[in-house]
Amino acid sequence: MPVDHEFGGQHTELKLSIVEGYLNAYTLALRTYFKHLWYIDAFAGTGSRTVRTERRGATLVETPVPEVIEKRRGSAQIALDVNPAFDFIVFIEKNRNYAAALHDLAAKYLQRRIFVAEEDANSALKSLVANNSWLDKRAVVFLDPYGMEVEWTTLQALAGTEAIDVWFLFPLAGLFRQATRKLTDIDDHKRTALTRMFGSDSWETELYPSGAPDMFGDLPERRRELDPRGLERYVQRRLSEIFAAVLDPLALPIDRGPQMFSLFLCISNKSPEAIGLARRIGNYLLDPKRHLIIRPPTQ
Numbered sequence: 001m002p003v004d005h006e007f008g009g010q011h012t013e014l015k016l017s018i019v020e021g022y023l024n025a026y027t028l029a030l031r032t033y034f035k036h037l038w039y040i041d042a043f044a045g046t047g048s049r050t051v052r053t054e055r056r057g058a059t060l061v062e063t064p065v066p067e068v069i070e071k072r073r074g075s076a077q078i079a080l081d082v083n084p085a086f087d088f089i090v091f092i093e094k095n096r097n098y099a100a101a102l103h104d105l106a107a108k109y110l111q112r113r114i115f116v117a118e119e120d121a122n123s124a125l126k127s128l129v130a131n132n133s134w135l136d137k138r139a140v141v142f143l144d145p146y147g148m149e150v151e152w153t154t155l156q157a158l159a160g161t162e163a164i165d166v167w168f169l170f171p172l173a174g175l176f177r178q179a180t181r182k183l184t185d186i187d188d189h190k191r192t193a194l195t196r197m198f199g200s201d202s203w204e205t206e207l208y209p210s211g212a213p214d215m216f217g218d219l220p221e222r223r224r225e226l227d228p229r230g231l232e233r234y235v236q237r238r239l240s241e242i243f244a245a246v247l248d249p250l251a252l253p254i255d256r257g258p259q260m261f262s263l264f265l266c267i268s269n270k271s272p273e274a275i276g277l278a279r280r281i282g283n284y285l286l287d288p289k290r291h292l293i294i295r296p297p298t299q
C-alpha cells in the first residue's frame with residue numbers, strides 16, 4: 001500500500017524548487033570534471049508528498065473551491081529526475097514505512113546506483129563520511145529535518161570532507177523556542193538540545209551575555225536579546241566557523257511571518273573556483289527578490 005507523507009506548505013514547494021535548481025546546475029557544471037557525483041538525502045521522506053488544498057465555501061464574491069488532494073514530488077524523486085544524473089544516490093530515512101517506500105522507489109530505477117539507509121541521519125552521515133575517500137568525489141547533502149535533529153558533529157564531519165555542499169533547512173522556529181528569552185527558563189532538555197545543535201555550551205554566553213552589575217552590585221538577569229533575524233545571523237556565523245563559505249540564507253516562509261526556517265547553502269570545498277561556482281548558482285537561487293509574490297492591493 002502506498003505510504004502518505006503529508007507535510008509542508010508554500011515554503012516546501014519553494015525549498016524543493018531551489019534545491020532542484022541547484023542539483024541540475026551542479027551536475028551540469030561538474031559532470032565533465034568528476035566521475036563520482038553523489039547526492040545524499042539525509043531526511044529523505046518517501047519520494048512523494050501529499051498536498052491537501054482546503055475546501056473553501058462560497059462567499060459573496062467567490063465561487064466554492066472543493067478540497068483537492070494531490071501527489072507531488074518529494075526531494076528523493078526530484079534527485080532521481082536530475083539531469084545530468086547523479087551517479088550514486090543515498091537516501092537516509094529513520095521511519096521504517098518511509099524507508100520501505102524509498103526501496104520501492106529505488107526498485108523502479110534498476111539501472112541506477114541507489115542506496116537506502118533505514119537509520120538515524122547523524123550516524124548514517126558520519127559513517128558515510130568516514131568510510132569513503134573524498135578526494136575523487138563531489139557531493140550534495142540535503143538536510144531537511146522537521147526540527148533540531150541535526151547534530152553539530154555531523155556538520156563538522158560534512159565540512160571536513162572539503163567535497164560536499166550542504167543544503168540545510170535550519171529550524172529557526174525550533175531554535176527560537178528552545179532558546180527561551182530568559183536563561184533561567186532553559187531546562188535540562190532544552191540545554192542538551194542546544195548544546196547538541198551547536199557543538200558546545202558556548203551558545204550560553206553568546207546568546208545570553210552577562211550585563212554589568214547595577215549600583216548595588218547585583219547582576220541583571222541574563223536574557224536573549226536577539227530576535228529571529230539576529231538568531232539567524234548567529235547561526236550563519238557559527239556555520240561559517242566550520243564551512244569554507246556559507247551563503248546568506250533565505251528566510252521561509254517568504255510571504256508571511258513568523259519566520260520558521262532559514263535555508264542555508266554551506267560549502268565545504270576551500271578552493272576559490274568551487275566557492276565561486278556555488279556562490280553564483282546559490283545566490284541566484286536564494287535571492288528573496290526572485291521569490292516575492294506581489295499581491296494586488298485589496299479593494
Ligand SMILES: C[S@@+](CC[C@H](N)C(=O)[O-])C[C@H]1O[C@@H](n2cnc3c(N)ncnc32)[C@H](O)[C@@H]1O
Nearest residue numbers: 043044045074075093094095120121144146149
Ligand atoms: C520534512 S521531512 C523530509 C521531506 C523530504 N525531504 C521530501 O522532500 O520529501 C523529514 C523526514 O525526516 C525523517 N526523520 C526524522 N528524524 C530523522 C532522523 N533522525 N534520521 C533520519 N530521518 C529522520 C522523517 O521521518 C521525515 O520523513
